[in-house]
Amino acid sequence: MSKVGPVTVDMADYLGVNKYAVDEGNPHIELAVDPGREEFLKLVRVCPAALYKIDAAGNQTFDFAGCLECGTCRIAAGGTVVIEWHFPGPTMGVQYRYG
Amino acid sequence: MSDFDVIVVGSGMAGPVAAYEVAKAGRSVLVVERGESCGAKNVSGGRLYTHSLRAVFPDFATDAPLERRIVRERISLLAPDAGVTLDYADERLRDVGCASYSVLRARFDPWLAARAEAAGAEYINGIAVEALLRDGPRVTGVRAGDDEITADVVILSDGVNSLLADQAVGAIRPKPATVAVGIKQVIELPAPVITDRVLVASDTEGAAWLFVGDPTKGHVGGGFVYTNRDSISLGLVVTVADLARSETPIYQMLEDFKRHPVVAPLIAGGKVVEHAGHLVPEGGFDAMPPLAGDGVVLAGDVAMMCVNIGYTVRGMDFAIAAGMHAGRAVVAALAAGDTSAAGLAGYRQALESSFVLRDLRTLRRFPDFMEHTTRLFEKYPALARDAMRELFVVDGTPIKPVRKSLLPLVKQVGVLKLGKDLWRGVRAL
Ligand SMILES: Cc1cc2nc3c(=O)[nH]c(=O)nc-3n(C[C@H](O)[C@H](O)[C@H](O)COP(=O)(O)OP(=O)(O)OC[C@H]3O[C@@H](n4cnc5c(N)ncnc54)[C@H](O)[C@@H]3O)c2cc1C
Ligand code: SF4
Numbered sequence: 001m002s003k004v005g006p007v008t009v010d011m012a013d014y015l016g017v018n019k020y021a022v023d024e025g026n027p028h029i030e031l032a033v034d035p036g037r038e039e040f041l042k043l044v045r046v047c048p049a050a051l052y053k054i055d056a057a058g059n060q061t062f063d064f065a066g067c068l069e070c071g072t073c074r075i076a077a078g079g080t081v082v083i084e085w086h087f088p089g090p091t092m093g094v095q096y097r098y099g
Numbered sequence: 100m101s102d103f104d105v106i107v108v109g110s111g112m113a114g115p116v117a118a119y120e121v122a123k124a125g126r127s128v129l130v131v132e133r134g135e136s137c138g139a140k141n142v143s144g145g146r147l148y149t150h151s152l153r154a155v156f157p158d159f160a161t162d163a164p165l166e167r168r169i170v171r172e173r174i175s176l177l178a179p180d181a182g183v184t185l186d187y188a189d190e191r192l193r194d195v196g197c198a199s200y201s202v203l204r205a206r207f208d209p210w211l212a213a214r215a216e217a218a219g220a221e222y223i224n225g226i227a228v229e230a231l232l233r234d235g236p237r238v239t240g241v242r243a244g245d246d247e248i249t250a251d252v253v254i255l256s257d258g259v260n261s262l263l264a265d266q267a268v269g270a271i272r273p274k275p276a277t278v279a280v281g282i283k284q285v286i287e288l289p290a291p292v293i294t295d296r297v298l299v300a301s302d303t304e305g306a307a308w309l310f311v312g313d314p315t316k317g318h319v320g321g322g323f324v325y326t327n328r329d330s331i332s333l334g335l336v337v338t339v340a341d342l343a344r345s346e347t348p349i350y351q352m353l354e355d356f357k358r359h360p361v362v363a364p365l366i367a368g369g370k371v372v373e374h375a376g377h378l379v380p381e382g383g384f385d386a387m388p389p390l391a392g393d394g395v396v397l398a399g400d401v402a403m404m405c406v407n408i409g410y411t412v413r414g415m416d417f418a419i420a421a422g423m424h425a426g427r428a429v430v431a432a433l434a435a436g437d438t439s440a441a442g443l444a445g446y447r448q449a450l451e452s453s454f455v456l457r458d459l460r461t462l463r464r465f466p467d468f469m470e471h472t473t474r475l476f477e478k479y480p481a482l483a484r485d486a487m488r489e490l491f492v493v494d495g496t497p498i499k500p501v502r503k504s505l506l507p508l509v510k511q512v513g514v515l516k517l518g519k520d521l522w523r524g525v526r527a528l
Contacts, residue, residue, distance in 0.1 A: 004347040009354035014284070014374035015195040048282035048376030050350045068376035069140060071260030072280040075378065076343050080274055086262065087133055087227040090244065095139045098285040098330070098373045099204030 004044055004054075013052040015066040023092040027064040029073065030084035035060065039080045046076045069093055103129045104433055106241055106250040107220075108228045108263065110137045112206060113399030113422035114256035115215040116155055119253075120426025122219035126433060129214050129250070130220055131243055132211070133227035138208030141258075142283060142377035144323050144332060146307050147207075148199045148371035151420040156214060164348035165200040166327035167305030168193070168478050171297060174410050175361060176480040177313040177322075182361035183483040201325040201332065202415075203303055223352050228257070231266040231395070237439075238267060238395040246449070252394055252429045252438050254459055256422060259378040266393045270388030276470065277382025279320060279407065282353050283334030297326055306316065309410050312480030314356040316347050319469055319476060321409060328343035331366055333357065336379050336407065338470070339403050343361050374521045379412065380405040384463035390450070391443040398425040403447055404455060408528065409469065424449040461528075466528035472520050478512055 015068050042077045043052035052073070067088075072084040087093070107118045110132035121128040127377035134140040146169055152159050172187040183397050191197065216222055223243070232247060240249035259278065264270040290302040297306035315324030320337035335353055340351060344385035356362060380386070380403040387403045390396060394448070398404070398421040405414030427447035432438045450456045489504040498504075509517060 001344065004348060005351070005474060006347065007351050009351055010373075011350055016389045018374055037315075039181060044344050045345050046280055047341055048280060048349055048353075050348065050376070068374075069260075070280060070376040070378055072339060072376065074260070075273060075275055075278055075339055086229075087105055088241060090227075091135045091225045095135060096142065096373065096467045098206075099138055099141050099143070099208075099333075099375065 004041060011066075015049060018066075019095045019097055020065070021092050021095065022065045025090050027090065028086050028088045028093070029062075029064050029067065029082060031062055031081055035077075035081040038091050039077050042076050043073050043093060047071050048072065069092065101251050102242070102248040103127045103248065103250040105129075105252050105254060105429055106131065106248060107254045107256060109133075109255070109401075110212045110215075110222070111141050111204075111256065111258055111399065112211070112418035113425070114254070114448050115208075115211045115220075116419050116422030117254045117256060117398055117426035117429070118215040118220040119155065119218050120423055121430055124430040126430060128220045129217065129248065130221065131223045131226065131228050131241060132212070133225070135225040135284075136209055137212040137224065138205040141204040141208055142281065142375045143202070143204055143415060144281070144283070144325055144334070145202055145204065145415065146325055147201050148413060148416040150196065151416045151423070155293065155419065155423050156335060162210070164206040165202060167201050167306045169199045169201060169305055169325075171299055171306040172303045173306060173308040175308070175310045176360060176483045177310050177359060178420035178481045178484040179313050180360070181484040181487070182310075182359070183480070183487055184361070185396040187231075199307075199354060201253065201307075201327050203327060203332070207358060213338045216482055228263060230457060231263055232264070237393040238492055240253060251433060252396070253441070254398060254425050254429060255401055256398045256418070256425075257401055259380050259400040259405075264388060264397065264401050267397065268389045268392045273382065273386065273403070274379070275378070276338065277386040277403070277466070278351060279338045279379045279381045280342065280376045281334055281348050281379050283332060283375045283377075284353070284371050285375075286331045286333060286366050286373050287328070287371040288331060288366070288369040291330060292368075293326050293329070302328065303312075310356070310362070312476055313359065314352065315476060315493065316352060317343060317477035318342060319473065319474070322362075323412075324362070330372065333362075333366065334375075337410065338381060341470075370505045379407060381407050381466055383466045384456075384459040386466075387459070390447050393438050393439045396425050396443055396446050398422050404459065407466050408462060408464070417458075420453055420455050421450065424453065424455070434527045442477065456490065472518060474516065474522065481514060482508055
């Protein structure tokens with residue numbers, strides 16, 4: 001499976017209701033420099049915050065700011081695309097108010 | 100001399116119960132929780148079966164932040180354009196011994212932590228344990244930020260996404276086939292509207308509703324709905340290995356699920372107030388790591404003590420029971436002066452005779468059954484729909500006898516395959 005079906009949902013609306021303390025300039029997830037397309041596509045499918053994207057020009061993008069700290073990308077592509085995954089620094093990251 | 104008798108890593112479900120048992124026995128215990136407040140990093144579906152909580156806190160119902168008592172169970176097979184639902188109501192569900200409640204973790208976890216604190220446990224919040232301290236094979240404490248803190252025993256209850264299990268007992272990160280990802284939204288609605296929509300008698304009662312088939316586009320997993328007091332928890336749980344091959348990303352699956360004709364009326368007019376994601380252990384008994392090492396024990400999700408058997412996910416009652424047994428076994432090992440892996444072996448023994456390892460053992464074939472019976476997710480929901488159409492859709496065309504209308508449907512899947520799946524399913528349970 002090398003493609004991703006149509007996406008109609010705008011995740012920014014949903015992530016916008018969450019409470020975050022973003023550690024600007026201090027990402028807690030690091031990706032390999034040039035991850036292969038197939039491995040990257042897995043992350044597009046599994047990340048529940050839709051932070052792994054392929055833009056119209058075909059570029060692979062990732063933004064750690066909306067991370068839900070689930071660790072799914074670490075499980076799906078640890079050691080290939082995701083080369084470093086640790087928790088955000090003290091008091092940083094998502095703060096669930098319901099959970 | 101260690102700084103503490105015991106350090107507990109993580110204050111979700113297992114951690115605070117373990118800390119409570121240790122503190123109650125008069126031992127010093129420190130809990131380190133990375134959430135600024137307990138529950139701030141945690142997500143469940145979630146329905147808490149209360150039997151194991153009652154064993155530790157018989158009075159829990161007086162002040163625990165419970166949402167609604169679940170008195171109605173539904174399971175739906177969803178095809179893209181239809182749903183067939185089994186609806187179960189039973190006065191038995193109101194019995195104290197089998198009571199279950201919906202909970203929201205950001206509310207529930209602080210309450211559980213407060214019980215441990217009241218018994219004498221010390222807490223540090225807002226900082227993660229980055230590494231375990233070791234002396235040869237023995238775990239001797241934790242490093243958090245600039246601090247190194249030592250203890251005779253470390254209880255690891257840091258959940259499914261543990262970055263420490265490897266250092267504790269050499270358990271490498273779970274494989275994609277042994278964990279699922281959960282995606283969940285909390286949708287606010289007035290309490291009486293929820294009560295009416297799920298057909299329960301009052302605003303303190305609620306429903307649990309599970310969905311198979313279209314919610315995951317035929318991939319291994321399902322959808323769930325739990326009613327809270329004035330919100331609905333709605334989401335999906337999908338096995339990571341199978342999801343990684345899906346054409347539809349999980350967040351789009353969730354959006355489509357919310358628009359399904361069976362689901363949409365339930366949440367109509369509601370407001371999304373949170374969007375969450377979390378892993379769920381799914382590998383069961385055969386994916387469990389060692390439960391103890393020298394100076395360390397593992398309790399809860401970190402040790403894969405969770406069962407997802409399609410119609411129900413249970414991890415919270417397992418984690419609470421494991422926390423209780425871990426705390427008690429550690430107290431006994433401290434008293435006996437042997438906190439090596441052998442000295443801590445009483446923990447596993449206690450779990451073997453409790454429901455925790457018995458249930459995990461009974462259900463050990465289920466993960467494999469789910470993974471290899473994709474018809475359950477792909478074909479059977481449409482089959483159920485087509486059968487119902489034969490029974491209920493009347494448009495004036497002369498009806499066919501049942502043997503002519505239903506049998507061909509079963510034949511599409513194959514009588515033998517259907518029988519085999521049924522047999523394997525029953526055996527796996
Ligand atoms: C979508 C979804 C639906 C579910 N539905 C249900 C359900 O309906 N019923 C049910 O019984 N179970 C359900 N579960 C499973 C249940 O949530 C878990 O089994 C349960 O929470 C496990 O408890 P725990 O104490 O082991 O781990 P957790 O509750 O995850 O607690 C782990 C704690 O450790 C902390 N932590 C982690 N690492 C560190 C560190 N390095 N330093 C300090 N602190 C750390 C975390 O912040 C967290 O507070 C569901 C799970 C999900 C994701
Ligand atoms: S941890 Fe979860 S939310 Fe964060 S980037 Fe990875 S998959 Fe997405």
